[in-house]
Amino acid sequence: MQLHVARGITTARLSLLPPGPEHLDDxxxxxxxxxxxxxxxxxxxxxxxxxxxxxDDIEFWTVRGYGIWSVFERATGDFLGIAGLMERPDGRGVALRYALWPECRGKGFAREAARAALAFGHAAGLPRIIAVARRDNAASVGVLTDLGMRQVLTYQHQGQEMLLFESVAPGSA
Known part of the structure; x- marks a missing residue:
């Protein structure tokens, strides 16, 4: 993974760029x-x-130095979705978030983008990053588990069972 001055990230197959007006239509x-x-x-x-x-995402980047990225496939330049870090509105902390087109499922793109965002967050000094997934969202639960995030809480939200995962930066436990 390479970090760029503009806070973009490249991985083997992806470019993650801070969102701008040019990404609005996608x-x-x-x-x-x-x-x-x-x-x-x-x-x-x-x-x-x-x-x-x-x-809000653009301003968040300016204030925090991290945030949500627009995710593109490097080989094609296609917009695949979003991934990154955000403050949870429920006060639970900084959360890993990703949402990619359904056509991306099964190709490892969500996992690759999420792994890059998680690494970026810890490298930026975030000692704890959480993620929330519905229990019935097996794909997201699988990604979070594969990233080494640990399930620490189960709660109900709007009739859905939610799972809260966490990643603690090495050396900050």
């Missing part, structure tokens, strides 16, 4: 798709809400 399509955002906190987004969230 992000609007992603966040409006119920196959992707139907299982995310607060569900699918309107174009207006997505514009607001993009502006």
């Amino acid at each position: 992000i609007i399509r992603l966040k409006a798709d119920p196959r992707v955002f139907g299982v995310m906190l607060h569900g699918v987004r309107t174009p207006e809400r997505t514009r607001e969230e993009l502006q």
